[in-house]
Amino acid sequence: MLFDLLGVPPQALFAQLLLGLINGSFYALLSLGLALIFGMLNIINFAHGALYMMGAFVAWMMLHYLGIPFWPALILSPIIVAAFGMVLERTMLARLYHLDHLYGLLLTFGLALLIEGLFRQLYGVSGRVYPTPDILRGGQNLGFMFLPNYRAFVVVAALVVCFGVWYFIERTRIGSYLRAGTENPELLQAFGVNVPRMITLTYGLGVALAAFTGVLAAPIYQVHPLMGFHIIIIVFAVVVVGGLGSMLGAIVTGLMLGVVEGFTRLFYPEASATVIFIIMAIVLLLRPQGLFGRR
């Protein structure tokens, strides 16, 4: 009855729901990293998209030059990119913590342009092919759609990692130090915790999440220098809608907006690039702290 009203067969709706969740899991992983970095470091990390792209490229380079396959790369690439991120944090970002947000934003924006420009110079914009790992080739016929195994894996991996990070921050002792560090770093330092190192590691974790997402994305999209540039703006909107610094908000909003985008592609595809920003504008008007933000 409802389906008749919408003029779309239920199969199409289920299929778009599932696809939306898949895309949403990329948004969730990326916005979680952003929210983590913002929550702990107070830095609006505009380089997040570039680091996501680096994650994909490092995996591609490993395969192409060294023959290292997908699974080791899924672990190694985030570690390498995180190390790179931590060097950035120590040498540059750390000098900006006492200044206004704007400086961090400008610096990371500049870094993003530099990193993307460098890869564009080296590899052009057509992108490189990253093959789907053999074990995840093919797919399942669900009746209403054909679900590629790899995409199913992406959703599961994203949910597991998102939950893991959330649990780590909210439910473990180290996580409680992190949260304490954002509330009152001087006091925490007085208790003998090395706060600057903790902040560096947190930035590293956020960057590792971005790079991990990049490796996950590599077999689906072409690995290309602008892939981060495309997604970062959407992810910022996700973080704003979810509430700045709210990790649970980032995860839930990421998935939710992925689904909304999927349905838009079915009902009014021309608007699919803008629908997330329309929602962002409405949320900012009615609930400026975001859906999950506390004030």
Next chain:
Amino acid sequence: MSLSRTMLFAAAASFVMLGAANAEEGPVRIGVMSDMSGLYADLSGPGSVEAAQMAIEDFGGELFGHPIEVVQADHQNRADLASTVAREWFDDDGVDAIFDVPNSSAALAVQELAREREKFFFISGAATSRLSGDSCSPTGVHWMYDTYSLANGTGRALVAEGADTWFFLTADYAFGHSLEEDTGAVVEGAGGEVMGAVRHPLDTQDFSSYLLQAQASGAEIIGLANAGTDTTNSIRQAAEFGIVEAGQRLAGLLLFITDVHALGLDTAQDLVLTTGFYWDRDDQTRDFAARFEERMGMRPTMIHAGVYSSALHFFKALEEAGTKEADAVMQQVRDIPVDLFGEEAMVREDGRMVHDMYLVRVKSPDESEGDWDYYEILRTIPGDEAFRPMEEGDCPHLTN
């Protein structure tokens, strides 16, 4: 006796006039405008600037006693920016002609401006057939290919094979709309049926939603009316979702050799496409491709070949006309036969450059003998058949 003296006099007078015109003309300056860093940067972009540079060198580097100059700009796929740059170039920077301009929306904007300012516009990058149709210009030349010839080549070939139900996946701007419309007309004209279309924003990453809609339509052919990474992503994701295995076929209506290179032959093999240039056609194209690769590290696309050959043709026309005056130069542009890497072609009244197109099939990895050995030429489509007849284009300056 007296006749020959008069003739001698007339010849001398025209020689003096020609000389005077020459001395008055300032340096010839051309502008290459393209997407220098976005999704079309590899198939056009910096390679087009290099191609223009090669044309200048091959021509001898000078016209009217001054070195030929080239400037470049990035329009970032924005029609407003393209129009601003073109205005600056024409009004302040003394640019005489603009080349390339991929992205049909941007090219349509530049075409308007070039018409107003009576400056030259040689289009190699943009595809919409409107550029020699309802948006044609007396000073605009559409060089390498257009949506009509692509539709005609690939569309007709596939319908002839019996694939007569189509669904389009269309980039939502001037180019995609043109390509969808032109191909739809060919399909229906040949007795086929268009079952629907879905329009996606330019520069989309994830095509799965659109692909599933195309699949649900049940059409035999999914026509990809998009370009660049939009096309390569569509093709890759169609493979991922088992669309080809399930029996539907993809038709890349505009595929460049850089796209095939990026896809890899594993994914791209057996795609049928139409192109205006293939580097491995004969010795002359191979020679150009080798020189281009030395500079750019890649083989030229049909756009790069188009910028090169159109710039050379423009210089010849200027030299012959002895002036930059629009009517005189355009007369020469149309009168001098176009030398398209040894193939003779011509420019029509409506600005359409008419030459042979090639229907090609992408080789399988086994058939390919190495990097960039990608196409088997199935058929050479003669120019008269490939391009839209002039009277069907509704070009305003012809009817008025």
